[in-house]
Amino acid sequence: MKTGSMDECILVCVYYGPNGERLIRRGGRIANMFNCPMYVLTVDPQPKDEWDIEKSHYISAWKKIAEELGAEEFIVKYNEKRSVVKVICDVTKQKNVTQIVLGQTARSRWEEITKGSIVNVLLNELSFVDLHIVSVSRELEGQEGFYEKGxxxxxxxxxxxxxxxxxxxxxxxxxxxxxxxxxxxxxxxxxxxxxxxxxxxxxxxxxxxxxxxxxxx
Incomplete structure (x- = not known):
């Protein structure tokens, strides 16, 4: 538990894929720098009993990494019908989060224009929070579609x-x-x-x- 700087609080938002560990470790470095609390959040519209083995494996691995880095809590929102942005905003306010770490969205430029960027919505909804956007490495992007389901x-x-x-x-x-x-x-x-x-x-x-x-x- 880190309580050195109660003015700062980090929230890492992760989704299933190879970028999750990278996001959590980035959040851990920021939390360590400020000596402040860190939370990890993942949101899923499915009930837990409908998860496949790949999704369960990611969650298990991320929990261990979060514990290793001293996270206050690993938050999983199962069977969530609200939008991801709504959940992130609610958790941010509940935990008094001041900095959010999240991955670069996989949406195309056209989708961002027609549906709106998650980042832009968060910036409008959470004007008091700093956002850290971590891009997916080219190596990880290149793996998408090259392998069958785990x-x-x-x-x-x-x-x-x-x-x-x-x-x-x-x-x-x-x-x-x-x-x-x-x-x-x-x-x-x-x-x-x-x-x-x-x-x-x-x-x-x-x-x-x-x-x-x-x-x-």
């Missing part, structure tokens, strides 16, 4: 590295999410898992991971 998988330690499997046994070394490359008959892709409160991504080539220390940059 599924739960495990790494079993074998001679020469690790083998990908989809049935849980007591011999499994790591549990995570496997993203298979589009257009391949083999299990080639990316395996993402938590290790020591850090999200790690490793390449899978024909069901095998050579070394979990050889991470994707």
């Amino acid at each position: 599924i739960r998988a495990y790494l079993l330690e074998v001679s020469g590295g690790y083998r990908l499997c989809f049935n849980h046994t007591h011999l499994d070394k790591y549990q995570g999410i496997f993203y298979k490359e589009v257009g391949t008959d083999f299990n080639n892709g990316v395996f993402k898992f938590m290790k020591d409160n850090e999200m790690i991504e490793v390449l899978v080539i024909e069901d095998h991971v050579k070394d979990i220390n050889e991470r994707i940059n």
Whole structure:
């Protein structure tokens, strides 16, 4: 718990995707600089029992990272029928937030013109709050659409590295999410898992991971 500067309070807004961890860590650095409280918020229109494994994995990973960085609370708004902007505004006022960290929206320029930018709405609604907009890296943008939907998988330690499997046994070394490359008959892709409160991504080539220390940059 950070209470050094009660004049400042950080709210990190995250949505499902590879940019979430980056946003939380950015918020953590700002909170550490001001020695002030930080909250993490995610909003979802679906009930929790309708979440798929990929979404649940992101939430679990983000909670661990938020705890590691000393967040006051990880707030999940399930089954939310209000707009995302409305929820962000309400939480901002409830927690006396002074700075918001959020990712660059995925909307096209045309959608922003016709439907309005979330950032612009927040600026109008929360004139007393500073906004930090974190852009998605080119590497992460390039991955969109290149992999199939993530599924739960495990790494079993074998001679020469690790083998990908989809049935849980007591011999499994790591549990995570496997993203298979589009257009391949083999299990080639990316395996993402938590290790020591850090999200790690490793390449899978024909069901095998050579070394979990050889991470994707």
